[in-house]
Structure formats: C-alpha cells, structure tokens
Amino acid sequence: MTRMARRTRRSRHRMAAAVAATLGAALVAGCADDGGGGAAERAGSDGRTTLTVGLFGTFGFQEAGLYEEYERLNPGIAIEQTVVERNENYYPQLLTRLASDSGLADVQAVEVGNIAEVTATQADKFVDLGERPDVDPGDWFDWKWQQGTTADGKTIALGTDIGPMAICYRKDHFEAAGLPTDRAEVSRLWAGDWRKYLDTGKRFMADGPDDVAWVDSAGGLYSAAIASAESRYYDADGDIVYQDNPDVRAAWDIATTAAEEGMTARQEQFTPPWDKAMNNGTFATLSCPAWMLGYIQDKGGEQSEGLWDVADAPRPGNWGGSFLGVPESAPHKEEAAKFVAWLTAPEQQATLFEERGSFPSSPSSYDTPTVADATHDYFGEAPIGEIFARAAEGIPTQHIGPKDQIIAENIGRSGVRQVEQKGLSPDEAWDEAVKAVENALGR
Amino acid sequence: MRETTTTGTDGAGAAPRDAGARDAAAPRPARSHGAPSPAAGGAGRGRAGAAPAPSAAEERRRARRSRRYRRDVRWSPYAFVAPFFLVFGAFGLFPLLYTGWASLHRVSLTAPTDMEWAGLGNFTRLLGDEFFWNALGNTFSIGVLATVPQLLMALGLAHVMNYRLRGSTFFRVTMLAPYATSVAAATLVFVMLYGRDYGMINWALGAVGVDPVDWQNGTLSSQFAISTIVIWRWTGYNTLIYLAAMQAVPRDLYESAALDGASRWQQFTHVTIPSLRPTILFTVVVSTIGAMQLFGEPLLFSPGGSPAGGVDHQYQTLGLYLYEQGWVNLHLGRASAIAWAMFLILLLIAVVAAVVARRLRKSQ
Numbered sequence: 001m002t003r004m005a006r007r008t009r010r011s012r013h014r015m016a017a018a019v020a021a022t023l024g025a026a027l028v029a030g031c032a033d034d035g036g037g038g039a040a041e042r043a044g045s046d047g048r049t050t051l052t053v054g055l056f057g058t059f060g061f062q063e064a065g066l067y068e069e070y071e072r073l074n075p076g077i078a079i080e081q082t083v084v085e086r087n088e089n090y091y092p093q094l095l096t097r098l099a100s101d102s103g104l105a106d107v108q109a110v111e112v113g114n115i116a117e118v119t120a121t122q123a124d125k126f127v128d129l130g131e132r133p134d135v136d137p138g139d140w141f142d143w144k145w146q147q148g149t150t151a152d153g154k155t156i157a158l159g160t161d162i163g164p165m166a167i168c169y170r171k172d173h174f175e176a177a178g179l180p181t182d183r184a185e186v187s188r189l190w191a192g193d194w195r196k197y198l199d200t201g202k203r204f205m206a207d208g209p210d211d212v213a214w215v216d217s218a219g220g221l222y223s224a225a226i227a228s229a230e231s232r233y234y235d236a237d238g239d240i241v242y243q244d245n246p247d248v249r250a251a252w253d254i255a256t257t258a259a260e261e262g263m264t265a266r267q268e269q270f271t272p273p274w275d276k277a278m279n280n281g282t283f284a285t286l287s288c289p290a291w292m293l294g295y296i297q298d299k300g301g302e303q304s305e306g307l308w309d310v311a312d313a314p315r316p317g318n319w320g321g322s323f324l325g326v327p328e329s330a331p332h333k334e335e336a337a338k339f340v341a342w343l344t345a346p347e348q349q350a351t352l353f354e355e356r357g358s359f360p361s362s363p364s365s366y367d368t369p370t371v372a373d374a375t376h377d378y379f380g381e382a383p384i385g386e387i388f389a390r391a392a393e394g395i396p397t398q399h400i401g402p403k404d405q406i407i408a409e410n411i412g413r414s415g416v417r418q419v420e421q422k423g424l425s426p427d428e429a430w431d432e433a434v435k436a437v438e439n440a441l442g443r
Numbered sequence: 444m445r446e447t448t449t450t451g452t453d454g455a456g457a458a459p460r461d462a463g464a465r466d467a468a469a470p471r472p473a474r475s476h477g478a479p480s481p482a483a484g485g486a487g488r489g490r491a492g493a494a495p496a497p498s499a500a501e502e503r504r505r506a507r508r509s510r511r512y513r514r515d516v517r518w519s520p521y522a523f524v525a526p527f528f529l530v531f532g533a534f535g536l537f538p539l540l541y542t543g544w545a546s547l548h549r550v551s552l553t554a555p556t557d558m559e560w561a562g563l564g565n566f567t568r569l570l571g572d573e574f575f576w577n578a579l580g581n582t583f584s585i586g587v588l589a590t591v592p593q594l595l596m597a598l599g600l601a602h603v604m605n606y607r608l609r610g611s612t613f614f615r616v617t618m619l620a621p622y623a624t625s626v627a628a629a630t631l632v633f634v635m636l637y638g639r640d641y642g643m644i645n646w647a648l649g650a651v652g653v654d655p656v657d658w659q660n661g662t663l664s665s666q667f668a669i670s671t672i673v674i675w676r677w678t679g680y681n682t683l684i685y686l687a688a689m690q691a692v693p694r695d696l697y698e699s700a701a702l703d704g705a706s707r708w709q710q711f712t713h714v715t716i717p718s719l720r721p722t723i724l725f726t727v728v729v730s731t732i733g734a735m736q737l738f739g740e741p742l743l744f745s746p747g748g749s750p751a752g753g754v755d756h757q758y759q760t761l762g763l764y765l766y767e768q769g770w771v772n773l774h775l776g777r778a779s780a781i782a783w784a785m786f787l788i789l790l791l792i793a794v795v796a797a798v799v800a801r802r803l804r805k806s807q
Binding site for chain 1 (some may be wrong): 553554555573574634635639658747754755756770774776
C-alpha cells in the first residue's frame with residue numbers, strides 16, 4: 001500500500017517533469033517558428049515538407065501506393081491524408097473552412113455533385129491549375145476539364161476519376177427467365193433506349209423467378225437515366241429548367257414506370273438492406289458505374305461469385321467522379337499543385353484503376369494495356385476496361401449547375417421514391433417533388 | 444457540559460481582546476481574496492469602542508479595510524460564478540444572438556460572411572412553409588408518443604422499485620444502462636430491428652401471422668418506431684429521478700394511510716403522486732425540451748442518414764429541418780429563423796409550465 005502510494009507520488013513527479021519539458025519544448029518551438037516561418041513551418045523532424053490531403057469516402061490513393069511513389073520520387077516531401085467518411089459531412093466543412101481561410105489541407109477533394117457550386121462561388125479561394133506547364137488539358141475529357149473550370153477560364157480543380165455506367169446483371173436469373181446471358185447479346189436487348197430496358201424487364205417479370213425484381217431501386221434507375229440524357233436541370237445559359245425539360249421527364253417516366261409496375265426491389269441504394277438484397281440476389285439488374293463493381297463484389301460475397309456480368313447500358317452516362325484542388329491559403333501551394341498535377345496525370349489514373357477500380361478521366365490512358373486489357377474475375381472475366389472506355393467516350397456533355405445535386409436528391413426522394421415506396425401516382429409525386437425542390441432552392 | 448460553558452464564557456470575553464491585541468501588534472493588509480469570518484468584523488467593531496480615539500491614518504486604514512471587506516462579501520460570489528457565465532456567453536449567448544442576427548438575413552454557407560438584409564422575411568416565410576409545419580407537427584406527435592408512455596412507465600417502475608427488492612442496486616444500474624448507450628449505437632440497432640425486409644420485428648410479426656409492416660415509410664409506424672428508441676433510452680433515467688423523490692416521501696404518511704385502510708393503489712394515487720408533483724413537473728419539462736430537440740434518432744433512423752426524415756418527410760423533426768436547410772440546402776438565414784422559432788416555442792412551453800406549477804402550488 002505504502003509502496004504503491006510512493007510510486008504514485010514518484011510517477012506524479014515524473015509526469016510533472018514531462019509536462020514541464022513539453023511546455024518548454026513548445027515554447028522553444030514557438031520561438032523557432034517566429035524565426036523560420038514560411039514553408040518550413042510544417043516541416044517534420046526529418047526536414048521533409050508534409051503535404052496534407054483532405055478527402056472524403058474512399059479515393060484509394062494511399063492504398064494504391066501512390067503517396068509512397070511520390071515520396072520516393074520527391075525525397076523532400078511527405079504526404080498525409082485526412083478522410084471524412086461521407087461527402088455530406090465533408091462538403092459543409094470544406095465550405096466553412098474556405099470562408100474562414102483556416103484549417104484547409106494543401107489539397108482538397110471536391111465531389112462531382114459539388115464542383116459546379118465550388119467553381120461558381122469559391123473560385124477565388126483556389127489556385128489556378130490550368131496554366132501549369134506540367135498540366136495538359138488534352139489529358140482529360142473536355143467536359144471533365146470544363147467542370148473544374150470557371151466561366152472565365154480559371155481551372156480550380158483537376159479531375160481524378162469518372163463514373164461511366166454499365167448494367168450489371170445476374171446471369172442465373174436471366175437464364176431462369178429465358179433471356180440471353182452472353183454480355184454482347186444482353187447489350188443488344190436494350191441498346192440505345194431505356195424503354196427497351198423496361199420492355200426486357202416486363203418479360204423478366206413475367207417469366208423470371210417470382211421473388212426476384214428486375215432492378216434494385218427506382219432511385220438508382222432514375223439517376224442512370226438522367227445521367228445519360230443530353231441535359232438535366234440547367235440549360236446552357238445556366239438557368240434552372242428542370243420543370244420543363246423533356247429529358248428530365250423522359251428519365252422520370254422510365255423510373256416511375258418501373259416503380260408503378262412493381263419491377264423494382266424497392267431498395268434504397270447504399271443502405272444495409274440494399275447490401276443484403278445484393279447478397280441474397282433479389283434483383284436481376286443494376287446500373288453500375290465503374291467504381292461500384294468493388295462494392296458489388298464486397299456485398300455479393302462468395303455466394304454470388306461468377307453469377308454477375310457486365311453489359312453496356314442502354315445509353316452511356318456518368319455517375320460520380322471527383323476533383324482535386326489547391327486552396328489559396330494552403331501552407332504549401334506550389335508543392336501541392338505539383339503533387340496534384342502528378343496525381344491526376346494519365347499514368348497515375350491508370351494505376352488507380354488497376355489497383356482500386358476508379359475509372360480514369362483521361363482518355364489517353366484507355367489505350368494503355370493497363371486499361372484496355374483489364375478484366376474483372378468476379379464478373380465472369382468481363383472486359384471492363386473495354387466496356388467502360390466505350391461508355392466513357394459516349395458520355396454526353398451536360399451542363400451541370402450549382403444546385404444540381406440538391407435538385408436531383410429532391411426529385412429522387414420526394415418524387416421517384418414516393419411512387420415506389422408509398423404508391424403515389426407519378427403526377428402527384430411530381431408535384432411533391434417540385435414543392436420540395438422549390439423549397440430547397442429558395443434562399 | 445460544565446467545561447464547555449466555562450470555555451464558552453472565557454472565549455467570549457477573551458476573543459475581542461485577543462483579536463484587538465493581534466491587530467495592534469501586527470497590522471497586516473486585509474486580504475482581498477476569501478471571505479473573512481464575520482466574527483473578525485465583529486471583533487473590530489468591539490475594539491473600536493474600547494480603544495482610545497485612533498489617529499486619522501488608522502481611521503483611513505480601517506475604513507479601507509471595511510470597504511474592502513464589504514466589496515469582498517458583495518462581489519466575490521459573482522467572481523465565483525463568473526466562469527460559467529463566461530463560457531455560457533461564448534458558447535450559449537453569443538451564438539443565440541448571432542443566430543438571431545443571421546435569421547434576419549439571407550446568408551448562404553457558400554459565403555457565410557456575405558449577409559443580405561431580409562428583415563423578418565425568413566420568419567414570415569416560415570408561416571407559409573408547409574415543411575416547417577409538417578416538422579413541427581412531427582416533433583409534437585413524436586414528442587407525445589415518446590414522452591407520455593415513457594413517464595408513465597417510469598412512474599410505475601419507480602413505484603415497484605421503491606419496495607424492498609433483492610438486488611436493488613443491480614436493477615438501478617440496469618435501468619440506467621440504456622441512458623449510457625450512445626444514440627448512434629442504439630439507433631442503428633433499432634433500425635435493424637425495424638427493417639422492412641430483414642428486420643427481426645417483422646419476422647416476429649410474421650411468426651404470429653401478421654403482415655410485415657413498412658416501418659420506414661408509414662407516418663405512424665415510423666414515428667412509433669422512433670418513439671420506442673427514445674422511450675428505451677430515457678425511461679430508466681426518469682425512473683431513477685422518480686425513485687429518488689419517492690424515497691424522500693415520509694414513511695409515516697404511508698403508515699397513517701395504511702392505518703386508515705388505504706390499499707396499495709390508493710396509497711400510490713393519494714400519497715405518492717401528490718408528493719411527487721414537483722418532480723413530475725420537472726421531468727415533464729425536461730422531456731418536453733428533449734422532445735423539441737429530437738435529432739439523432741430520426742436522423743439515423745433513415746437508412747441513408749438523411750435529414751429529410753423519410754420520402755415524405757414523415758418523420759422530419761424541427762431539428763432535422765433546421766439541419767437540412769442549413770447544411771444541405773446551405774441557407775443559413777432560413778436555418779437560423781427555424782432555430783429561433785424553436786427557441787420561442789420552448790419559451791412558450793416554459794411559461795405554460797410555470798403557470799401550471801403555480802396553480803399546483805396553490806391547490807396544495
């Protein structure tokens with residue numbers, strides 16, 4: 001007892017000494033900082049400059065070994081990333097930090113749904129990456145380059161990946177319904193028209209297994225259909241036109257028809273029940289951007305191995321993809337810009353595709369063997385490089401406006417999903433959707 | 444007995460003299476911190492009468508001392524409570540006032556410093572905002588669904604636990620366990636239980652021949668499900684509060700009631716409940732405030748964690764609507780107006796509670 005008490009006292013002494021030492025060191029460091037300042041301020045103890053990267057979700061740069069490679073090529077640089085899991089949490093945080101010019105990383109990611117708002121409202125907070133000698137605009141699809149560029153030509157963010165879409169389908173269910181299972185024949189079933197995809201769905205619902213739906217969710221189908229249209233919620237002048245746009249109505253009709261006819265498994269994407277439905281195989285098709293294949297493999301697990309395959313979408317479209325920018329108030333602007341230019345160059349995009357399945361936004365990488373010859377063993381050795389490259393080259397150039405994401409979310413939730421989940425008629429649901437969108441847009 | 448009296452007399456006589464001698468021998472500046480004991484002040488005054496007329500300097504010194512002393516007694520308590528109010532000012536009052544200021548403007552999260560005067564526009568807009576009224580209605584109905592059964596159950600449980608029970612500590616700890624669970628963890632488990640396709644509750648309902656319920660998409664079903672999460676988390680907490688109050692009820696009240704032939708139930712309604720009135724009022728007020736601020740449960744009840752509160756906003760509470768306007772739609776001004784509307788509604792509830800409390804006191 002006494003010994004213990006003494007030891008505690010002694011360790012308290014030691015603790016006090018440690019605290020004092022730390023405080024002293026901090027003071028000394030503080031003084032040193034005043035003298036040094038500038039680029040050296042965040043230099044680690046080994047004298048390297050630490051670049052910080054602010055990301056959301058799973059980009060996979062680190063997992064693909066790209067940071068390590070850059071550190072090897074640039075001995076003076078160390079890279080550290082911080083990741084916020086969900087973009088809904090990441091984006092407001094990014095905005096408040098941009099507004100207060102503090103807490104920003106050297107490199108900040110922006111999701112495609114927010115890029116229009118960032119270029120429209122935050123352009124002066126970002127470094128212009130478009131004029132750099134190590135950046136060649138020709139490496140990107142023009143539409144991808146333009147999304148990160150302001151109206152007056154300042155490129156504030158460079159594209160990382162894109163999300164060209166295909167249709168993932170279950171061969172076992174197709175066979176049971178008497179449909180072809182070969183991916184070329186399947187692609188032909190609906191080539192060029194989402195209505196043909198619905199017609200195939202009707203055949204499937206009539207002849208296929210009773211407890212299997214044609215498509216996972218009406219919301220996902222709507223996203224896929226609108227992504228492949230010529231335009232969405234804004235016109236070329238930047239005015240909001242979703243209410244009168246025939247392209248929106250066409251996508252709406254596709255999705256609500258599927259919902260009304262009971263062709264959907266009534267799931268909500270990226271929720272545990274959806275994962276489970278994927279595992280149990282309760283739907284036959286799913287619009288899948290390139291980055292979703294890994295997710296399907298994860299959730300489908302061993303029991304679905306070899307059952308999935310990938311066919312062309314009725315019309316190609318883009319879903320997802322991101323950008324990297326360098327804030328003006330970043331501590332190491334120049335080094336960060338150089339790093340972003342390297343990280344988004346075609347070779348690194350190809351590596352990221354090879355390692356992580358994020359599809360390159362750089363068409364010049366599509367001819368490299370890494371992309372051109374890529375197959376996916378979980379999806380029956382489907383030549384995914386070829387399929388998604390074909391889709392990527394057909395992606396329509398849509399004008400995306402600042403509030404695109406919010407409009408899409410409200411139409412999907414208050415509109416399409418109300419038809420699917422609550423049995424509203426498409427007309428009633430459209431009125432609900434318009435009310436929700438207008439409320440969300442009104443300042 | 445005798446000894447104490449003696450020392451007492453001696454002490455009473457000696458104390459002023461002692462104090463005076465000490466003061467004269469070693470004059471020290473009055474300490475500004477800590478409250479001196481009132482006895483010392485009394486000693487000073489006592490000595491002033493007995494001693495010869497003091498010099499002018501001494502007079503000033505004494506006056507200063509007594510001023511300091513009075514200041515000390517008067518202001519020190521404020522200094523002691525100041526830290527709370529400083530923190531409250533920085534993290535409570537300032538945000539409150541700034542939110543009020545922001546609510547009079549059009550502000551976007553894309554440019555939070557760029558405010559455009561809107562007058563009361565954000566508030567008048569709320570009057571015609573069906574999403575606001577929907578959220579208010581949901582907050583109210585979930586509040587009732589959650590609070591009423593919760594408090595009734597807590598009262599019953601507390602009554603049972605007020606009997607001599609074997610292992611009462613065990614029961615008390617168990618009661619409090621849900622309260623100690625994080626909202627997120629509890630809600631995620633409940634979401635799984637209430638799943639439409641793979642949930643355990645629908646599975647159990649199916650086992651007794653009831654059709655599966657789409658908990659998410661129905662208005663009543665989703666609000667009921669969320670209420671059960673709240674009830675699960677808070678019943679134990681309220682039980683312990685009631686139990687503490689019950690244990691303070693004098694035993695003789697029950698004894699005399701029993702002598703008068705009151706049954707257990709009559710004892711409960713005629714002795715326990717009236718004695719618990721202030722406690723019940725307290726729990727009602729606290730639960731009402733909690734219900735008004737309900738946020739985490741409905742947010743996480745939606746599988747995607749969306750603040751919309753379901754496809755038809757069927758379980759969107761005011762807290763969620765505020766969050767959606769501010770952090771999804773990026774309209775900080777409108778979100779601030781909702782925050783202030785919530786604050787005003789709570790004030791209104793507080794006034795009603797105060798009136799009820801006064802009535803209760805009068806009726807007793």
